[in-house]
Amino acid sequence: MSRSQHLVLIGGGHSHAIALKEWQKNPITKVKLTLITNVLQTPYSGMLPGYIAGFYRFEETHIDLKKLTQLTQTKLVLTTAIALDLIKNQVICADCAPIRFDILSIDIGSTPTLLNIVGSEYVIPAKPVPQLLEVWENLLKCVHQNPEKPISISIVGGGAGGVELALNMRSRLQTILPSHLITFHLFHRGQKLLEHHNSWVSEKLEKILREREIQVHLGETVQSIQADELDFYKINCQSNLSIKTNYIFWVTQASAPDWIKHSDLSTDSSGFILIKNTLQTLSHQHIFATGDIATMPDYPRPKAGVFAVRQGKPLVENWRNFLLNKPLKPYFPQKTYLNLIGTGDKKAIASWGNWGCQSRYCWQWKDYLDRQFMEQFT
Structure with a gap:
């Protein structure tokens, strides 16, 4: 890798949280990380019902993204992504200048x-x-x-x-x-x-x-x-x-936000980003997607947090492989899960x-x- 690279993450979902923790263990020099998120505390879906029932405190059920980005030397940009310019490789944001990327990773969940x-x-x-x-x-x-x-x-x-x-x-x-x-x-x-x-x-x-x-x-x-x-x-x-x-x-x-549907990324009929088993999008090899926002057409699975969690480590491994020009490794989601x-x-x-x-x-x-x-x- 001859020049510095900018890896931009949109969303602080389960996959991205895990990937950032794993990246910290073995970072690559000349790679700058930026996380774009509209929240500082991201909920862990597995504990949300228990929080609603009163069994857990707020801090027990939420990942502190400010703390996580400081720990992993990731720049935190508190804003909402509203569009992608895939010609200029830019994320268009609601209230700040566009953010340019060399590699993009999307983990923004879904909405009913x-x-x-x-x-x-x-x-x-x-x-x-x-x-x-x-x-x-x-x-x-x-x-x-x-x-x-x-x-x-x-x-x-x-x-x-x-x-x-x-x-x-x-x-x-x-x-x-x-x-x-x-x-x-x-x-x-x-x-x-x-x-x-x-x-x-x-x-x-x-x-x-x-x-x-x-x-x-x-x-x-x-x-x-x-x-x-x-x-x-x-x-x-x-x-x-x-x-x-x-x-x-x-x-x-679930459904995907409209800006994803209008982004020129390959999507399915519900607007979810279509990805390969390397977690790269079908249409753009320098863009990754995980969690509910992504669909693997060869491995149809329900939208469930278990898959977002399992994708975290394969995701960071393939970020590294892509940056170092190494072959990417396939991820195969389990057929039966607890x-x-x-x-x-x-x-x-x-x-x-x-x-x-x-x-x-x-x-x-x-x-x-x-x-x-x-x-x-x-």
């Missing part, structure tokens, strides 16, 4: 798809997480201030994320309010919850939801949302089912292929693994 729902402005998307947590903290404050006022919460999306959010939110609220003041609804367009999991896991979680007095509406597609009266919204489904509620959290299939789904009571359900079980030991296992992951950043 609203599918042009009428009244989508009344919805609280599960991502970006900082906005979700801001709403949740304000909700808790209102509940504390009005301990005799009923509250109704609706969650749209019956995957693992929606189910886990419902159970952990209910758990937290029950420490503040009596049960008869709390109403929960969960809407899912399919006839089966957690469609990517086996039948035992799906049926077990549906049973737990109903036992916790969370009303489950299967086969329901939300068509529109309207402001009804003070503090209430009405959810209207295609089946003519209508439900009044105070808060609507949207935890459905899911540990917290049920809001310091128990968890383990899901692995066709196998599943529920116990307090599963929660302790999950808690141990999550804390081990976070320890590397403290």
Whole structure:
């Protein structure tokens, strides 16, 4: 490598956090690193439901990107990327000058798809997480201030994320309010919850939801949302089912931000960046992408944090290989992976292929693994 190179990272997701830690162990001279992020604290998705339930403190569940970039001698630019100029190799930012790169790596996660729902402005998307947590903290404050006022919460999306959010939110609220003041609804367009999991896991979680007095509406597609009266919204489904509620959290299939779709990178029909098994984009070999924002067409997998975590070390290895003109190594995502789904009571359900079980030991296992992951950043 004859001249200095500039490696620019967009987003402080799981892959990038791990890659920066690994880079620090064996940095390459003449390579300058810059991280572009719009947050200083990035949440670890595995511990987010537990934080919502009140089991963890904020600092236990978030990676301090300022501390991480200082440790790894990475320049931190606190702004939002809004476009790419791939002719000039520049990242266009919301409130600073364009940032030029020699190599680019993108790890910005995804956001729930609203599918042009009428009244989508009344919805609280599960991502970006900082906005979700801001709403949740304000909700808790209102509940504390009005301990005799009923509250109704609706969650749209019956995957693992929606189910886990419902159970952990209910758990937290029950420490503040009596049960008869709390109403929960969960809407899912399919006839089966957690469609990517086996039948035992799906049926077990549906049973737990109903036992916790969370009303489950299967086969329901939300068509529109309207402001009804003070503090209430009405959810209207295609089946003519209508439900009044105070808060609507949207935890459905993911999508990519528009600027990625318009960037000239190769993307799929949902706007996700198409990548090779070397984690390089299909269209530009000097651009890498990982986490939810990336899709490997040869290895289709659900959007799950486990893959972002596993991509961290192969990513930094291939940054080095690319910079040193060495052959890049392939990464093969696992076909079957362990899911540990917290049920809001310091128990968890383990899901692995066709196998599943529920116990307090599963929660302790999950808690141990999550804390081990976070320890590397403290």
